[in-house]
Amino acid sequence: QRLLPELAPTLPADVVYPIGLGRNPTQFNHEDACYPVLDPDIPYIKPSSVGRHAAKWEDLQTAVASAPDVALVSGEAICLASERRARDLVQQLGAPQVDVIITARDLGSVITSAWQQLIRNGRPRPLADFLNSWMDSRGPGTLTEQEQRWEDDPSLFRWREYAIGSLAARWQRVVGTDHVTVVTVPPSGNPPTELWHRFREATGLQSQLPVEPP
Numbered sequence: 001q002r003l004l005p006e007l008a009p010t011l012p013a014d015v016v017y018p019i020g021l022g023r024n025p026t027q028f029n030h031e032d033a034c035y036p037v038l039d040p041d042i043p044y045i046k047p048s049s050v051g052r053h054a055a056k057w058e059d060l061q062t063a064v065a066s067a068p069d070v071a072l073v074s075g076e077a078i079c080l081a082s083e084r085r086a087r088d089l090v091q092q093l094g095a096p097q098v099d100v101i102i103t104a105r106d107l108g109s110v111i112t113s114a115w116q117q118l119i120r121n122g123r124p125r126p127l128a129d130f131l132n133s134w135m136d137s138r139g140p141g142t143l144t145e146q147e148q149r150w151e152d153d154p155s156l157f158r159w160r161e162y163a164i165g166s167l168a169a170r171w172q173r174v175v176g177t178d179h180v181t182v183v184t185v186p187p188s189g190n191p192p193t194e195l196w197h198r199f200r201e202a203t204g205l206q207s208q209l210p211v212e213p214p
Contacts, residue, residue: 031075033060037092038077041085043154064093070205071095079167080157082150086174098175101202103195104164105185111162134158 032049033056039045064071073093079102081089090098105113115130138159139149147166150159160167164182172180181202186194196213200206 029075030056030060030073031077033057034075034078034089037089038081038085041082041154041160042077042080042157061093064095070208079161082160083170083173084151086171090174098179099203100171100175100180101199102164102168102171102180102182103185103199104182106187107162107164114158 032053035042035045035053036050036057039047039050060073064073078089111131111134112127114134115127118125118130137156139146139156141149143166146159147163150156150163150166160170168180168182183195183198183202186198193213200209200211203209
């Protein structure tokens with residue numbers, strides 16, 4: 001029985017995914033169900049959301065505990081967790097073995113996408129200003145000193161997500177070095193099935209997941 005935070009939805013017969021939460025019997029994204037644990041680390045989570053999703057969190061715990069073999073838990077916000085919240089998440093879900101799969105795009109694509117989302121949300125600003133502000137938020141000092149700030153300051157949660165090396169190392173400290181895999185998102189021009197094939201190999205579930213994306 002393993003817990004695999006990932007992004008590619010699939011429906012293998014002997015793997016519990018999607019997981020029914022609340023009124024949604026087939027929920028692919030479990031991000032909001034994790035809010036009760038992640039709340040202190042992510043400023044955009046409203047207190048009302050935490051209470052509203054408490055029942056979903058209990059459903060997720062039950063689904064993972066009762067999974068006959070593998071439970072796949074997916075949610076982008078999971079990567080925003082500080083080390084202490086990551087430990088809380090793993091401990092409270094109670095899976096005897098935890099494998100973490102991080103799907104990672106190149107930083108240039110991630111940052112420009114974040115800027116575009118800002119514009120779509122009605123907060124336009126020049127790209128150069130956005131980049132300068134974002135880089136300034138990283139702060140001075142060594143990587144170790146920066147990582148400590150990202151751990152302690154909720155407003156720097158994006159660095160916990162975008163600094164992939166630090167993200168992988170953080171989860172390695174939680175679940176063990178051999179239980180964290182980074183799957184890079186292939187650049188444009190690759191076959192649309194390439195990400196699925198990379199994810200499938202990373203899970204070690206080749207005998208259970210279909211060769212072609214479902």
